[in-house]
Amino acid sequence: MENARIERAKASPTxxxxxxxxxxxxYNGESLCSKCFNDSIFEKTKKAISxxxxxxxxxxxxxxxxxxxxxxxxxxxxxxxxxxxxxKLYALTVDEGIDGYREEAVxxxxxLAKKLSIPMLVSSYKExxxxxxxxxxxxxxxxAIKTSxxxxxxxxxxxxxxxxxxxxxxxxxxxxxxxDDVLQTFYINLYSGDLExxxxxxxxxxxxxxxxxxxxxxxxxxIEIYEQELAFFAYLNNLxxxxxxxxxxxxxxxxxxxxxxxxxxxxxxxxxxSTLKTALGIASSVVLDPDRSKKIMRCESCGAVSTxxxxxxxxxLKVVS
Ligand code: SF4
Ligand code: ZN
Numbered sequence: 001m002e003n004a005r006i007e008r009a010k011a012s013p014t015x016x017x018x019x020x021x022x023x024x025x026x027y028n029g030e031s032l033c034s035k036c037f038n039d040s041i042f043e044k045t046k047k048a049i050s051x052x053x054x055x056x057x058x059x060x061x062x063x064x065x066x067x068x069x070x071x072x073x074x075x076x077x078x079x080x081x082x083x084x085x086x087x088k089l090y091a092l093t094v095d096e097g098i099d100g101y102r103e104e105a106v107x108x109x110x111x112l113a114k115k116l117s118i119p120m121l122v123s124s125y126k127e128x129x130x131x132x133x134x135x136x137x138x139x140x141x142x143x144a145i146k147t148s149x150x151x152x153x154x155x156x157x158x159x160x161x162x163x164x165x166x167x168x169x170x171x172x173x174x175x176x177x178x179x180d181d182v183l184q185t186f187y188i189n190l191y192s193g194d195l196e197x198x199x200x201x202x203x204x205x206x207x208x209x210x211x212x213x214x215x216x217x218x219x220x221x222x223i224e225i226y227e228q229e230l231a232f233f234a235y236l237n238n239l240x241x242x243x244x245x246x247x248x249x250x251x252x253x254x255x256x257x258x259x260x261x262x263x264x265x266x267x268x269x270x271x272x273x274s275t276l277k278t279a280l281g282i283a284s285s286v287v288l289d290p291d292r293s294k295k296i297m298r299c300e301s302c303g304a305v306s307t308x309x310x311x312x313x314x315x316x317l318k319v320v321s
Contacts, residue, residue, distance in 0.1 A: 027270035067105025070176035097132020105242035149248035202283035
């Protein structure tokens with residue numbers, strides 16, 4: 001509370017353009033009016049796209065849209081900044097089957113896609129795997145298996161998006177992972193000693209069996225934007241999004257890391273940004289076994305491209321079905 005008062009005291013009532021300040025960016029001391037704040041989000045996205053060579057002329061981009069603030073903002077920003085660039089956008093939405101939660105988010109995503117004239121395809125776990133996430137997690141609890149909800153859900157979500165991407169013939173999948181998401185993932189992998197997954201955080205890392213096979217690039221255009229700025233961007237642009245969190249989200253270590261990083265940022269504005277730089281530096285310097293990173297492996301169970309003998313989806317299916 002005390003800190004928040006000090007922050008407000010540091011903000012200037014006017015933006016550098018003379019407009020009324022609506023946002024104080026504590027990590028660099030900028031006071032921004034709504035137009036300059038909005039422009040900065042577009043600019044940060046464009047900068048990341050160009051810095052990491054994310055998009056090329058003529059790309060068909062599937063934007064993973066869950067209906068939350070981040071993905072809703074991503075769809076909106078990409079629709080604006082790709083105008084006239086020969087890029088075709090599609091909205092890819094996954095209905096995991098979370099009763100009382102996902103329905104509203106899917107409706108919001110559909111509304112926005114329609115407004116922006118972006119074709120949208122919704123896939124569901126029920127139709128792809130034969131069960132909803134609720135049913136899968138119930139099964140997990142009955143078997144007293146300790147795998148976290150997100151560890152069950154994540155691989156299924158990626159497979160759903162890949163299938164939809166293939167169906168639509170898109171060659172790029174854009175996800176709305178923001179600076180906070182990437183940092184949290186870095187710490188999760190750091191604590192579990194998973195160097196390969198740390199390598200995957202490197203935006204310039206273009207290898208990976210799935211990428212080779214389907215020519216599918218995965219990009220995170222909002223990697224350098226703070227989560228709280230995306231929330232403010234969505235609010236400022238009247239984007240309707242699902243504000244409730246997933247009922248399963250607090251089970252993993254991610255929440256503990258999120259709270260810890262938020263506390264550090266509150267005391268030391270900018271620490272998340274500098275840690276991101278360190279994290280990406282470490283990711284880019286990780287060298288994977290060249291044989292392993294080049295070889296295309298197939299899952300022995302389902303035949304999908306995989307980084308091991310059994311893909312993560314089949315491993316998950318064993319746990320929950
Ligand atoms: Fe799935 Fe976890 Fe996201 Fe919920 S929070 S939708 S369980 S990945
Ligand atoms: Zn498999």
